[in-house]
Amino acid sequence: MSAADGMTRRAALRGGLAGGAWLAAPAVAAGSSGDPRALAYRGMIDRGVPAFLGIRYARAARFDRPVREPVPTAPTPATQFGPLCPQRGPMTPAMSEDCLFLNIWTPDAHSSARRPVMVYFHGGAYNWGSVTDPLTHGAKLAEQGDVVVVTVNHRLNLFGYGWLGPLGERFRHSGNAGQLDLICALEWIREHIGAFGGDADRVMVFGQSGGGAKMATLMAMPAADGLFHTAATMSGQQVTAQGPGNAWRRTRALFDHLGLAEDGGAALLALPYERLLEGLEATDPVLGGSLYFGPTLDMLHLHRHPFWPDAAPQSRHIPMILGNTRDETRAFIRSDGPVVQGLDWQNIAERLAKQIRIDLPADWVVAQYRAKFPHWSAEQLFYAATTAGRSWPGQVIEADARARAGAQATWVYQLDRPSPIDPTRGAAHTDDLPYVFGTLAAPGSYSGTGPRARAVSDAMITAFAGMAHTGRPGLPSWAPYTLADRATLVIDEESIATRSDPRGWERELWARGPYIQPGS
Known part of the structure; x- marks a missing residue:
């Protein structure tokens, strides 16, 4: 997401949280009278949905594993989002380290309903983000998909993924605390979602961008085994986690930026979170740019990489959807920004080299693309190559790894439909979100609200909700992915159809070099 997009989204979120539709909503209760599992939460009606x-x-x-609490027995209001984890550039003013809250939309808050459950993890890499985003409000998806939708906030950046293990036993959980939050939320869902009309034996986890990466990481974490039954990632993969060596280098960079000694664990526990957020401005010693945070191969909670050297065996039985957008990088490399402005055939190789994550000669890559697509402009080539050499390879690796391991069926999609709102975006990162949630008119959506947008949204809700209901997407024409044909559901302005290996040429070109997961 670009800085400008983020500012627009943040302003919209501030408005969305205070809207009259929330304040005027009548109250509803979870559970049923006489049900021993009935809960005391008093919710509201959001666009016709409890x-x-x-x-x-x-x-x-701080930096420790989460601890569950008993659910309340007295009537408890559940009509406002909880605070966000502290982060730079917050999307709402409400931030707190006490941020472990979830939200539920359900067609029928009655324990006898037993609908499948769709649990969403938000994007924002591992550094920022929140499920207060209007794009991910669950009313439409719950109603149209006939599912219970749950969205989860958790700890991020230093608070959720800062590796402090070398500082001693008190910090042994720090490198994966945010992942442990998600596991804790899934355990809560397993025990209590029945009172909200959900079926704990049909739980689907899905996430976009960083949320998809978090979900992929859970597929390799033993503590998450058995907590979900189907899965979907949207432009978010996690092939490898960061090693403890690189993670500790990042912690030391943060210490240096804050002026702390290398054994500054006591200071990290005592400083206010506002001061710790200043440390996030340190330069990443591995990648450059701002500090990367992500899951750590700590051999305590995460014993192997999620999809290297193969798909984690514990999750091969789980049906999975993997998706990306055609023009991923148009969302965070702006066409009017310094990277693209003035782009031409003389400087494209130099600019491209700084953006890709597969170490191939950039001038050679440009020559290959120009020979294959001679009618393309330098800008078209730049965005295609940065997407295929940076944002897409993880999906290919995960889909191939599952197919190679004989995992349960995998379905792959590619959103090609360009935004009718901003033609410069094409089909960019995050643009599949409003289609899956049905939030076409929400602030931050680039889908438009015309007939084609509604048709695409109907198809994607049918596909994702069908996965939650039956373990197969709800579109019978969507063929599973195999190494023989690499079937991919392509969603464009004219059709929604399965095609065989639609970007095969680019896939083969970039397969000539190894993909290194950013941050690892």
Whole structure:
């Protein structure tokens, strides 16, 4: 996401949280009278759908693992989102380290309903983000998909993924604390979602961007085994986690930026979070740019990489959707920004080399693309190559790894439909979100609200909700992915159809070099 897009989104979120539609909504209760599992939460009606917002699922001390609490027995309001984890450039003013809250939308808050459950993890890499985003409000998806939708907030950046293990036992959980939050939320869902009309035996996890990466990481974490039954990632893969060596280099860079000694664990526990956020401005010693945070191969909670050297065996039985957009990088490399402005055939190789994650000669890559697509402009080539050499390879690796391991069926999609709102975006990163949630008119959506946008949204809700209901996408024409044909559902302005290896030429070109997961 670009800085400008982020500012627009943040302003929209501030407005969305205070809207009159929320304040005027009548109250609803979870459970049923006489049901021993009935809960005391008092929710509201959001666009015709019962909603329960800001439900606490755990508490956690700074850098420690989360601890579940008993659910309340007295009537408890659940009509406002909980605070965000502290982060730079917050999307709402409400931030707190006490941020372990989830939200539920359900067609019928009755324990006898037993609908499948779709649990969403938000994007924003591992550094920022929130499920308060209007794009991911769950009312439409719950109603149209006939599912219970749950969205989860958790700890991020230093608070959720800062590796402090070398500082001693007190910090042994730090490198994966944010992942442990998600596991804790899934445990809460397993025990309590029945009172909200959900079926704990049909839980689908899905996430976009960083949320998809978090979900892919859970597929390799033993503590998450058995907590979900189907899965989907949207422009978010995690082939490898970061090693503890690189993770510790990042922690030391943060210490240096804050002026702390290398054994500054006591200071990290004592400083206010606002001061710790200043440390996030340190330069990443591995990647350059701002500090990367992500899951750590700590051999305590994460014992192997999610999709290297193969697909984690514990999750091969889980049906999975993998998706990306055609023009991923148009969302965060702006066409009017310094990287693209003035781009021409003389400087494209130099600019391209700084953006790709597969180490091939950039001038050679440009020559290959120009020979294959002679009618393309330098800008078209730049965005195609940066997407295929940076944002797309993880999906190919994960789909191939699952197919090679004989995992349960995998389905792959590619969103090609360009934004009718901003033609410079094409089909960019995040643009599949409003289609899956049905939030076409929400602030931050680039889908438009015309007939084609509604048709695409109907298809994607049918596909994703069908996965939650039956373990197969709800579109019978969507063929599973195999190494023989690499079937991919291509969603464009004219059709929604399965095609065989639609970007095969680019896939083969970039397969000539190894993909290194950013941050690892």
